[in-house]
Amino acid sequence: MLGGIFYLYLLTGSTHYLVLLSTTLQEGQVQIIWLCFFLAFAVKMPLFPLHIWLPEAHVEAPTVGSMLLASLLLKLGGYGFLRFSLTLLAEGFTTYSNLVAAFSLLGVIYGSLSTIRQIDLKRIIAYSSVAHMNMVMLGLASANQQGLDGAIYLMIGHGVVSAALFFCIGVLYDRYHSRLLRYYGGLVTVMPLFASLFFAFTLANMGFPGTSNFLGEILLFLGIFAASSAVLLLATAGIVLAAIYSVWLYNRIIFGALKTEYIGEFADLTRREGGILLLLLLPMLLLGVIAPPILDYASLPVRLLALLSEGAASMLLPTLLCLSPASRRRKEATPAAVTPVKGGRLEPSLVIRGRRPALRRYQPRRHPLLRRPHLRLLPPLRRGIAASIPRPTF
Amino acid sequence: MKERPIGFLYSLLGMEILLVLTFLTLDLLCFYILFESLLIPMFILIGV
Numbered sequence: 001m002l003g004g005i006f007y008l009y010l011l012t013g014s015t016h017y018l019v020l021l022s023t024t025l026q027e028g029q030v031q032i033i034w035l036c037f038f039l040a041f042a043v044k045m046p047l048f049p050l051h052i053w054l055p056e057a058h059v060e061a062p063t064v065g066s067m068l069l070a071s072l073l074l075k076l077g078g079y080g081f082l083r084f085s086l087t088l089l090a091e092g093f094t095t096y097s098n099l100v101a102a103f104s105l106l107g108v109i110y111g112s113l114s115t116i117r118q119i120d121l122k123r124i125i126a127y128s129s130v131a132h133m134n135m136v137m138l139g140l141a142s143a144n145q146q147g148l149d150g151a152i153y154l155m156i157g158h159g160v161v162s163a164a165l166f167f168c169i170g171v172l173y174d175r176y177h178s179r180l181l182r183y184y185g186g187l188v189t190v191m192p193l194f195a196s197l198f199f200a201f202t203l204a205n206m207g208f209p210g211t212s213n214f215l216g217e218i219l220l221f222l223g224i225f226a227a228s229s230a231v232l233l234l235a236t237a238g239i240v241l242a243a244i245y246s247v248w249l250y251n252r253i254i255f256g257a258l259k260t261e262y263i264g265e266f267a268d269l270t271r272r273e274g275g276i277l278l279l280l281l282l283p284m285l286l287l288g289v290i291a292p293p294i295l296d297y298a299s300l301p302v303r304l305l306a307l308l309s310e311g312a313a314s315m316l317l318p319t320l321l322c323l324s325p326a327s328r329r330r331k332e333a334t335p336a337a338v339t340p341v342k343g344g345r346l347e348p349s350l351v352i353r354g355r356r357p358a359l360r361r362y363q364p365r366r367h368p369l370l371r372r373p374h375l376r377l378l379p380p381l382r383r384g385i386a387a388s389i390p391r392p393t394f
Numbered sequence: 395m396k397e398r399p400i401g402f403l404y405s406l407l408g409m410e411i412l413l414v415l416t417f418l419t420l421d422l423l424c425f426y427i428l429f430e431s432l433l434i435p436m437f438i439l440i441g442v
Binding site: 002005009016017018020057060061062065068069072073076079080 | 406409413416417420421422423425426429432436439440441
């Protein structure tokens with residue numbers, strides 16, 4: 001990724017996101033930079049062949065570490081993919097989207113299958129989050145509006161649900177000092193409250209209607225269906241397998257005969273643990289019933305992104321640059337009103353200054369970041385491709 | 395974690411700060427630096 005950034009800097013003379021949005025790169029170079037970025041995000045995500053570190057890290061980590069790792073750090077890969085690989089380097093993405101889809105499809109099925117084979121509780125949850133994150137990647141690779149919406153939604157939902165599941169495992173580990181599945185059984189008789197809360201999160205993990213993961217997954221599958229129905233068929237196998245391992249895990253821990261040699265006393269949730277789980281239960285249920293807060297917030301950027309990946313990149317870049325709340329309300333900022341700039345390119349210096357009358361149409365209001373004085377120093381730094389682009393005359 | 399709560403909380407705080415900065419930054423180089431430096435507090439959280 002560092003190599004990709006340096007290469008990008010050599011080509012364009014800047015590392016600022018908004019400046020890079022308005023430059024165009026040549027065909028082969030975008031692909032190289034895209035691969036550099038993608039490798040970093042795929043490890044973080046984790047995409048299928050690079051996911052081995054995740055279960056190992058979860059097994060070693062304390063409960064808090066696992067919760068943070070699963071709920072926040074994994075989303076960094078998805079965020080980076082949305083922000084850089086899909087937006088900045090959209091041409092590279094269109095080249096490799098089939099490859100990404102293939103790997104994440106493999107990851108969904110392989111991750112789910114290997115979840116069923118685990119006996120360590122933390123590994124089970126870790127592999128199930130590998131499967132879910134690969135499903136997110138599948139939605140990102142479909143790159144239409146439903147797919148992207150669903151991917152964002154599933155990332156948020158998975159953040160809540162997997163954190164809660166790791167916390168449940170932590171509660172068990174605090175009580176009985178073991179993470180192996182075979183030492184547990186019949187917990188419903190000694191921990192009834194825990195059993196009911198754990199049930200809610202297990203349902204959410206398999207995408208039960210009414211929970212946040214369900215909304216994310218249904219949007220995701222709509223998006224995947226629009227991209228390719230064969231991929232959808234294989235991806236739904238992931239849902240069936242998710243139901244299998246979730247129910248199987250719940251059954252083995254909670255029901256069955258109480259293993260009295262390992263589990264003796266009645267030890268339900270303390271008030272603190274119950275409070276933490278309730279705090280995670282509320283957003284999960286709310287997100288499963290009320291979608292608009294997040295989807296409305298994400299809708300305009302997502303719609304632009306979906307158009308961007310359809311190859312309308314050069315037409316949309318001016319609109320992407322005016323993504324401020326003020327311009328959102330105006331009608332003329334919609335993609336239909338934008339006409340392409342001469343030659344389909346925008347020059348960075350023109351975008352930043354924005355003084356020429358022809359460009360004002362696209363920029364009803366300059367982005368606050370572009371008003372920074374140090375960015376005005378940019379034109380002398382133009383190098384490489386950006387310098388070779390002829391200055392359009394109006 | 396139980397033995398040294400102060401260090402644990404410091405690395406937790408550091409990780410949150412770095413996460414927020416990573417999600418907010420608009421410069422690629424800053425993003426790279428923050429993205430990688432997140433691993434340090436995570437390493438401490440997991441390993442120590």
